[in-house]
Amino acid sequence: xxxxxxxxxxxxxxxxxxxxxxxxxxxxxxxxxxxxxxxxxxxxxxxxxxxxxxxxxxxxxxxxxxxxxxxxxxxxxxxxxxxxxxxxxxxxxxxxxxxxxxxxxxxxxxxxxxxxxxxxxxxxxxxxxxxxxxxxxxxxx
Numbered sequence: 001x002x003x004x005x006x007x008x009x010x011x012x013x014x015x016x017x018x019x020x021x022x023x024x025x026x027x028x029x030x031x032x033x034x035x036x037x038x039x040x041x042x043x044x045x046x047x048x049x050x051x052x053x054x055x056x057x058x059x060x061x062x063x064x065x066x067x068x069x070x071x072x073x074x075x076x077x078x079x080x081x082x083x084x085x086x087x088x089x090x091x092x093x094x095x096x097x098x099x100x101x102x103x104x105x106x107x108x109x110x111x112x113x114x115x116x117x118x119x120x121x122x123x124x125x126x127x128x129x130x131x132x133x134x135x136x137x138x139x140x141x
Contacts, residue, residue, distance in 0.1 A: 007072040007082045014068035014089040021061045021096045028058035028100055032107035044115035051111055055104025059097060066093035 031054045069089030072082060 007075045010068045010072035014065040017061045017065035024058040028103045041115045044111045047111045051107045058100045062093045062096035
């Protein structure tokens with residue numbers, strides 16, 4: 001009924017994950033940019049966990065590809081024609097992990113720099129905008 005997983009199947013999984021890694025790298029790269037940089041420090045403080053999750057999500061596919069390539073490399077019986085493709089998948093996945101890590105860490109540090117303006121407000125000015133925000137304006141006395 002079931003077949004054993006061989007190194008060819010693992011290499012196929014690794015190559016498919018490497019192909020999809022381009023999309024996750026693009027998502028991490030696109031999420032780093034600030035289209036409207038005129039936000040308060042509170043906005044950037046709220047962006048830090050989001051950017052951490054984007055970094056974690058963008059690292060999943062290359063990590064799966066690296067794991068599949070490594071398992072295909074050490075799986076027995078060893079096949080000589082699978083060694084070079086396995087090493088190639090592992091090297092490409094390692095490069096993709098490094099690129100995604102660099103992009104994600106840069107985005108997180110960018111938000112941390114922009115959020116580091118003391119003192120921290122108790123509310124975000126962005127929360128006061130929108131419909132019905134006129135009622136939230138407190139007159140100066």
